[in-house]
Amino acid sequence: MVNANLTGHDSHGVGMIPAYVEGILAGQLVPDANAMIVQDKGPFVLVDGQQGFGHIVAEQAMDIAIERAKVSHFAVLSLRNSFHLGRLGDWGAMAAEAGFICIIYANVQSSRPIVAPFGGSDARFVTNPYCTAIPATQKHPMFLLDMATSTIAMGKARVADLSGKQVPEGSVIDAQGNPTTDPSVMFNEAGGSLTTFGAHKGFGLALLGDILGGSFSGGGAYSPEREVDANITNNMMAILIDPDVFGAAEAFGIDVDKYTDWVKASPHAPGFDAVQLPGDPERRSELDRRANGIFLDAGTRAQLKEAAQNAGVPPAEVEALAGDL
Numbered sequence: 001m002v003n004a005n006l007t008g009h010d011s012h013g014v015g016m017i018p019a020y021v022e023g024i025l026a027g028q029l030v031p032d033a034n035a036m037i038v039q040d041k042g043p044f045v046l047v048d049g050q051q052g053f054g055h056i057v058a059e060q061a062m063d064i065a066i067e068r069a070k071v072s073h074f075a076v077l078s079l080r081n082s083f084h085l086g087r088l089g090d091w092g093a094m095a096a097e098a099g100f101i102c103i104i105y106a107n108v109q110s111s112r113p114i115v116a117p118f119g120g121s122d123a124r125f126v127t128n129p130y131c132t133a134i135p136a137t138q139k140h141p142m143f144l145l146d147m148a149t150s151t152i153a154m155g156k157a158r159v160a161d162l163s164g165k166q167v168p169e170g171s172v173i174d175a176q177g178n179p180t181t182d183p184s185v186m187f188n189e190a191g192g193s194l195t196t197f198g199a200h201k202g203f204g205l206a207l208l209g210d211i212l213g214g215s216f217s218g219g220g221a222y223s224p225e226r227e228v229d230a231n232i233t234n235n236m237m238a239i240l241i242d243p244d245v246f247g248a249a250e251a252f253g254i255d256v257d258k259y260t261d262w263v264k265a266s267p268h269a270p271g272f273d274a275v276q277l278p279g280d281p282e283r284r285s286e287l288d289r290r291a292n293g294i295f296l297d298a299g300t301r302a303q304l305k306e307a308a309q310n311a312g313v314p315p316a317e318v319e320a321l322a323g324d325l
Contacts, residue, residue, distance in 0.1 A: 001055075004087045005294045008285030011155020012087040015300045018307035019084070019232060020053075025310065026230035029053065029083045035060035038080075038218075043072035046217065049082030054234055057082050058091050065240055066098045073242040080219030084232040089146030089282075092133030095240050096142050104131040106236035107214040109222055111229045114186065115150045116193035118203035121177025123193040125222040127154055128209030135243065137253040140260050144279035149206035150194040157183045157194065162299025171195055212237045 005013030023029030033052025037045060045064055049057035058079065065077035085091070088106055095102035108126030117124050127148040134143040148154075151171035160167050161183040174180045175190040185192030196202035210221035219235030220226060226233075243249045264275045276284075296304075301322065308318045 001086065002294070003090070006286045006289045007087075007282035008289075009087055009155075009282075010159050011153045013294070014296070014304065015155065015159065016084065016086075018303045019230075021307040021311050022230045023083060023232065028228060028231040033057065035064070035079070037064070043068045043075045044078075045075065046078045046080070048080055049234075051081055051083055051233070054082045054085035055090075058085050058236075059094065062091050062094050062238065065238055066095060066100065069095075069098075069100050069240040069242060073245040075238075075240040077238040077240070078217040078236075079238070080214075080217035080235045082234045082236075085234040085236065087146065088129045088131045088236075089133070089144050091236075091238065092131040092146060093142060093144055095238070096133035096135045096144070099135050099242070099244075100240040101135070101243055102131070102133045102241075103239045104129075104236055105209050105212040106130075106234055107210040107219075107221060109214070109220065109226050109231065109233040109235075111227055111231055112191075113222060113224075114154055114194055115206065116173060116177070116195060117206075118196055118200045121173065121193075122175075123191070125206060125210055127194065128206040128213070130205050130209065134256065137257050137260075139257045140277075141283065142279055143256075143277060144282070146278075147197070149196055149202045149209060151197045151202070152194065154186070154194065157186045159297065159300070161187060162303070163297045 001014045001016060020029060024031055028051065030051045031053065033050040035057040036048045036050055038048050039046040045068060047061040047064065061077055061079045065075040068075040085106065088104055092102045092104055107128045110126055113123035113125050115123055115125055115127055127150045129146065129148050131146040136142045152167060157167055157172065166181040167183045169181055170179060172180055172183065172185060172192055172194055174185045174192045180192065196206055214221040214235045216237055217235045219233065243252045260277065264277065266275050268274050305318055305322045308321065
C-alpha cells in the first residue's frame, strides 16, 4: 500500500486500510488465507485466493505462474476469490521483472456496482482494471500500463471527496444519469456512478474484465446476487509470455528501444514537460515522494484513526499515532 502511495496511486495506498479492517471484522477478509491451486494443467493454473489479502495471494499465485512460464515459455493464471488485489500493476511488474510480457484482466465484486455501462444511467459493474507490463530493455525501464476501465478509479473519487475537491468533467454521473463534478454523489444514498473511460472503448474493456477475469476463473462476473457488505473480491486472468520464445528477445528489445525513442522524441505540447510512456509518471512520483514524503489529507487521517479504534487499538496508542499523522 505504501508503494502505491509512493508511485502516486493514493487510491490504492494506505487509505485502503479502513476497508481492509472492515472486511476482516465482517468476516469477508481472511487474514491468514493463502493461495490454493484448484486445477493444475501445466502452463494453465487455476488458483483460489480463499478471500485472503490480495497483496499476499496474488504474489503467491504469480510466483506459480512465473515458474510455469519458465518451463513452457508462457502461462495462463486464473485467480479467483481474492480480497482486494491492490494495485494491479504490482503483479504485472512482478512478471516483467522476471522477464515476461504480462497481460492482466481483472474484475471486482463488491457491496454494490459503481460504474455505469456506456449509454446507461446506473451502475452495473465495478472498475475492472486492465494491465500490460513489458520487461525493461537495456536502454529503457519497464513499460507498465495499469488502469481502471472507469474514467477515474473509485479510490480517486474517495480521495477527492475527503479532500473537498471536484472530480474531472465526464468522470461521474448522478443518480439520474446527469454529468457532475461532485464526488459526493458516489457516497450518498441516491447513488451516482463512475463512467467508463473513452465512452464505448473503456466499456468494452470493462466487459472483458468481468468475462475473462471473473467468468473464466469461476469467480463470476459482477452479479447483484453476489453483493455482500464489506466485501471487495477480485478475480483475474494473467497471461505471461516469454519474449524469447522465438529466440528473438534481443531483436525485440532493440525494436522496442527504437520505437520508444521515436515516440518520446515528439516535441512536447504546451502544458507538458515531455512525452511520458506508461510507467514514467510513477517513477517520477516515487523519486519525489521518497524525497519529500507522502501527504495524507485530513479525511484519510480521520478514517485511519477510526479504523484503528474499530480494530481494538488502545485509545492512547490511537491518539499517539494520530498525532504522528
